[in-house]
Amino acid sequence: MEAQETVQKPQRTETTKSTLPQPGRPIPSRAYPGALIVVEGTDGSGKSTQLYLLKRWLEIGGYRLHFTEWNSSPLVKSATRRGKQRRLLTPVTFSLLHAADFADRCERQIMPLLQGDYLVLADRYIYTAFARDAARGCPPRWLRNLYRFAPVPDITFYFRAPLEVAVDRILSGRPRLKYYEAGMDLGLSFDRAESFKLFQARILEEYDKMVESDNFVVLDGTLPVNKLQKQMRAIVAEKIDLNRFAPRLEVAE
Amino acid sequence: MSAPESEKQPIAPEPAPVSATTPAPAPAAHKPAASDDGVAQTFFGEPLVGFDPSEITGSLVVLEGMDGSGRSTQIALLQEWLESEGFAVQTSGLRRSNLVGKDIDELLAKNAVTRLTLGLMYATDFFDQVEHRILPALRSGTVVLADRYIFTLIARGVVRGINRDYLSGLYAMALRPHLTFWLNVRPETAFAREFKKAQAISYWEAGRDMSLSHDLYWSFIRYQTMIQREFEVMAKRNNFIELDGEASVPAVNKQLRQKIGESLGIRATKYSPSAALQHLWR
Numbered sequence: 001m002e003a004q005e006t007v008q009k010p011q012r013t014e015t016t017k018s019t020l021p022q023p024g025r026p027i028p029s030r031a032y033p034g035a036l037i038v039v040e041g042t043d044g045s046g047k048s049t050q051l052y053l054l055k056r057w058l059e060i061g062g063y064r065l066h067f068t069e070w071n072s073s074p075l076v077k078s079a080t081r082r083g084k085q086r087r088l089l090t091p092v093t094f095s096l097l098h099a100a101d102f103a104d105r106c107e108r109q110i111m112p113l114l115q116g117d118y119l120v121l122a123d124r125y126i127y128t129a130f131a132r133d134a135a136r137g138c139p140p141r142w143l144r145n146l147y148r149f150a151p152v153p154d155i156t157f158y159f160r161a162p163l164e165v166a167v168d169r170i171l172s173g174r175p176r177l178k179y180y181e182a183g184m185d186l187g188l189s190f191d192r193a194e195s196f197k198l199f200q201a202r203i204l205e206e207y208d209k210m211v212e213s214d215n216f217v218v219l220d221g222t223l224p225v226n227k228l229q230k231q232m233r234a235i236v237a238e239k240i241d242l243n244r245f246a247p248r249l250e251v252a253e
Numbered sequence: 254m255s256a257p258e259s260e261k262q263p264i265a266p267e268p269a270p271v272s273a274t275t276p277a278p279a280p281a282a283h284k285p286a287a288s289d290d291g292v293a294q295t296f297f298g299e300p301l302v303g304f305d306p307s308e309i310t311g312s313l314v315v316l317e318g319m320d321g322s323g324r325s326t327q328i329a330l331l332q333e334w335l336e337s338e339g340f341a342v343q344t345s346g347l348r349r350s351n352l353v354g355k356d357i358d359e360l361l362a363k364n365a366v367t368r369l370t371l372g373l374m375y376a377t378d379f380f381d382q383v384e385h386r387i388l389p390a391l392r393s394g395t396v397v398l399a400d401r402y403i404f405t406l407i408a409r410g411v412v413r414g415i416n417r418d419y420l421s422g423l424y425a426m427a428l429r430p431h432l433t434f435w436l437n438v439r440p441e442t443a444f445a446r447e448f449k450k451a452q453a454i455s456y457w458e459a460g461r462d463m464s465l466s467h468d469l470y471w472s473f474i475r476y477q478t479m480i481q482r483e484f485e486v487m488a489k490r491n492n493f494i495e496l497d498g499e500a501s502v503p504a505v506n507k508q509l510r511q512k513i514g515e516s517l518g519i520r521a522t523k524y525s526p527s528a529a530l531q532h533l534w535r
Binding site: 010023024025056075076078082083086088089090091092093096098099100103105106107108137138139141148149188215230 | 298299301302351353355360366367368369370372374376377379380381384385414415416417418419420422423425426438471
């Protein structure tokens, strides 16, 4: 695990004009006063459980935070449902629809909250799109450009679990995999479980490629939950000045 | 068919160097997309996923121009003319996709969407039509008449402060048109035509989301002037054929027929509209 330098954050000040770069330019983490923590990993890697526990820890401590998930906005819900039901989605439109959804969340929640000095926790982020859409055949360069408007996270946790472990966790817990979830649109196999495995293997490969270039903090998804959480909390406390987000104790006795 | 220059160029020029704060460089293993001429002639940049350019036997003809420049009128007439000449015709236009066409209409009506999200919804709409409407038509030798194309989408984004380079990259997988016509009119003329059509000017036509003026007329003029400037920027690089949109419908149509006829090998380009379209011929 590499130690990242703590980024110097600006003060929250009111300006008449946005100090952020224009859409289409990356927003470095030093451009906003808040902090962004992201979890990534394949399905079944344990990332959502871990982020939930991190969130509980911070919530109980009274920190100012906001939690956001991939693919949660009502904006594109009907289009995504329609596309999936009628199988209209191609790798390109699948990717664009998710980008539109993320842009909405980014412009209306993530960026304003980061500017407003919040701690933002994201369950999946742009790296999910990079891994999944590249696995579907979208050109990596095009994908990188597509998400260039996204703020760069302060910490990106990558939960890495061996393919078998992750796939077993999903297959045992779900009665039937959905068409796109199983990567059936790729035509890898007629068997959904088999197709899912092959698709996940490709995604895992794409994630692994980003570890260095995107400063992922790699955590072992096979460790016991509480042990993993302990590591995660220690890293967060080390890299982020949590006092910034602590409750303001105005009334002293 | 006159093929546009095969040189790979960005759709719109952008002198911006890649910022040092880019989250991460594209993986080094990435190969340049257009390794052969076929791809570079067919696409602006990256080839569309899973597509072979040699399959294209039809022609893509684009009509661009601001609201009120006469695009729709000309497309209706061109379709009739081409069909009378024995060519199969398919049309496309913004917000016509099955996937998100209606969703965009709703977003526009509610006016509760940010510029980037709207831009990406339009991109989704565009590529859905490329993959489900335009490409299948071009594969079967059909002439596709596109009422607006990526140039409008790029211009609208740029005037709203979205990075030009970003938008060019976004549409890198778009097919290069065989012919791109730009019906250029003065914003004042466009205003008069649009007003006459609906007895009103819509929120978006006037670019009211941009807070250019409280005055509807000036908001429209300023907004359309900005769009027009962006078209000027793109015109040279993309071999726009600029036509005077102020001219009469038959005069503009004649020029269109000549150019398209040349490209498709139609010798006699005489045409007069049927009774059904006579009302457009003014």
